[in-house]
Amino acid sequence: xxxxxxxxxxxxxxxTTSTTSPPMRSRNRAPxxxxxxxxxxxxxxxDPDYALAxxxxxxxxxxxxxxxxxxxxxxxxxxxxxxxxxxxAPALQSExxxxxxxxxxxxxxxxQLRGRVNLLTQEIATLRAAALGGDEAARTMEAQIxxxxxxxxxxxxxxxxxxxxxxxxxxxxxDARDRVLDIDLxxxxxxxxxxxxxxxxxxxxxxxxxxxxxxxxxxxxxxxxSLTRPYRVEAxxxxxxxxxxxxxxxxxxxxxxxxxxRRMRYEISDVKQLDLAADPGIVLRHAGRxxx
Amino acid sequence: xxxxxxxxxxxxxxxxxxxxxxxVLQPYLPxxxxxxxxxxxxxxxxxxxxxxxxRVFVVSFISNVLIAAAIVYxxxxxxxxxxxxxxxxxxxxxxxxxxxxAIRRALFHA
Numbered sequence: 460x461x462x463x464x465x466x467x468x469x470x471x472x473x474x475t476t477s478t479t480s481p482p483m484r485s486r487n488r489a490p491x492x493x494x495x496x497x498x499x500x501x502x503x504x505x506d507p508d509y510a511l512a513x514x515x516x517x518x519x520x521x522x523x524x525x526x527x528x529x530x531x532x533x534x535x536x537x538x539x540x541x542x543x544x545x546x547x548a549p550a551l552q553s554e555x556x557x558x559x560x561x562x563x564x565x566x567x568x569x570x571q572l573r574g575r576v577n578l579l580t581q582e583i584a585t586l587r588a589a590a591l592g593g594d595e596a597a598r599t600m601e602a603q604i605x606x607x608x609x610x611x612x613x614x615x616x617x618x619x620x621x622x623x624x625x626x627x628x629x630x631x632x633x634d635a636r637d638r639v640l641d642i643d644l645x646x647x648x649x650x651x652x653x654x655x656x657x658x659x660x661x662x663x664x665x666x667x668x669x670x671x672x673x674x675x676x677x678x679x680x681x682x683x684x685s686l687t688r689p690y691r692v693e694a695x696x697x698x699x700x701x702x703x704x705x706x707x708x709x710x711x712x713x714x715x716x717x718x719x720x721r722r723m724r725y726e727i728s729d730v731k732q733l734d735l736a737a738d739p740g741i742v743l744r745h746a747g748r749x750x751x
Numbered sequence: 752x753x754x755x756x757x758x759x760x761x762x763x764x765x766x767x768x769x770x771x772x773x774x775v776l777q778p779y780l781p782x783x784x785x786x787x788x789x790x791x792x793x794x795x796x797x798x799x800x801x802x803x804x805x806r807v808f809v810v811s812f813i814s815n816v817l818i819a820a821a822i823v824y825x826x827x828x829x830x831x832x833x834x835x836x837x838x839x840x841x842x843x844x845x846x847x848x849x850x851x852x853a854i855r856r857a858l859f860h861a
Contacts, residue, residue: 500845505793505800505853506811513802526805527757529812533787534761539770540780 573739580613583743609658612667612738616658619698620733621705623647625714626689626724637721639690641674643714644681647692648672650710654701656694658735662686665738682740689724693733702729778827779820782839786819787812789843792850799857819843 587604591597608614625647628637648666651659659666664681666672671682678685694701705711706727718725772780790812797803819839826835 500842501849505796505850506807508807508811509793509797509800509802509804512804512807513797523753523805525809527753529809530754530757531761531764533791533812534758534763535765535770536761536780536784536787538762538765539772540784542766542769543772543777543780 576739576742577737580737580742611741612658612665612670613741615735615737616695617732617734618657618695619729619731620656620658620693620695621651621702622728622730622733623651623692623694624689624724624726625692628722628724630722637723639679639688639717639723641672641679643717644679644690644692645672646710646713650705650708650713651692651694651696651701653708653710654696654704656696656701658695660693660735662691663736665735667738667741669740670738682738693730693735695733695735698729702727778832779823782819782823782836783816785840785843785847786815789846789850790815792847792854796850796853796857799854815843 588601591600609616625639625643627639631637644661648659648661661672661681664670664684664686666681671680673680675683675685678687679690680686706715714725717723790808793811794803794808797808822839823832823836826832
C-alpha cells in the first residue's frame, strides 16, 4: 500500500516537472487518466512517439530497407490469411456434408433394424402359436393375446377414426409461443386416449405406453425420432363418439384455445379407414412356459 | 515508394509461395493482421503529417502485432479468447477509423 502510494507520488511529481514532453503529457491529468480508455483511443490515435521522434529529427534515409522488409511481411500476412480463409471454406462445407450423410446412413440403418424387428416379431407370433398348441387353455390365451396386442401397439391395426392435423401458426418465426410444443402434442395424445382411442400414431410413429413425446433442440421427437411439420395425429376409435368426446375433453379445450389465440393450424376430421403400423419399440422382454 | 513496392511484393510472394502457418499460430493470424492494419494507417497518417519515422513504425508494428496476439493467446488459455479477440478488434477498429478519417481530411480536405 505504502509502496504504491510512494510510487504514484513520485510519478505525479515527475509528470508535473517535465516540461519538455509533448503537450499531451503536461496537460492536467484527470484522476482517472490511466483508465480513460475510450477517450484516449479517440484523442490519441497516433503513436505519440511519431511526434517525439520527428521533434528529435532523425535521418529519414536510415532504415529504409527494414521498412521495405516489414512492408513485405505485412503484404504476405494479408495474402496468406486471405488464402487460408478461402481454402478452409470448402473444407468446412465438406465436413458438414459428411456429417449429414453420416446421420442419414445411421437413420437408414435404424430403419433396416426396425424392419428386422418386425420380421422377428412375426416369427415370434408364429412360433408362439405353434408352441401353444390347440387345446382349450391355449385358445383362451390366444384370445387374450389378440385383445392385448393392438392396445399395447405390438401389431399393426386398421380401422375408422379421426385425423387431426396441427401445425405452427404462420407467425411462429416471430414469436416462439406460436409454435407447437411437445406438451401440446402430449395433451393431444392424452386427450385422444381419454376420448376412447384404441391406437394413436403421430406422423407414422405409433404411440404405446412406452413412447416419449418430447422436444430435442428445435424439433419434437416421438420415440426419439424427430418429427417434421405439420404434425398428423391419427387415432383409431369408435367413429361415432371419438371426435365428439375429444372435442369436449380438456385437451379439446386446450387446442381450441391454441387455435383461436395463437392461430395454430388445428384441423380435425373423421376418416373411414386408418392404417397404423406397429410400434417397433415394443419387443418381447419376458417369456415363460405357460403353466400347465 | 519503397514500402508500397514491398507491400505488393509481399502479397505476390504470399500468393505464390503459400507459406504454411503452423496450426498453433493460425487463430492469431487475423488479429495480427488487424494490428498490422492499425500500424499501417497510423504510419500513413504520420507520413501525411510529416512526422513519419521508420524506427517508430517498425517498433510500433511489431509490438502491436505481438501484444494483440498475446492478449488473444492469454484469453484462449483462460477461456475468454473470442471475447478478448472482439475487444482487440473493437479498440483497434476505432483507432483505424479515426486515423482513416484524419488521412481522408489530409488528402481531400473534406
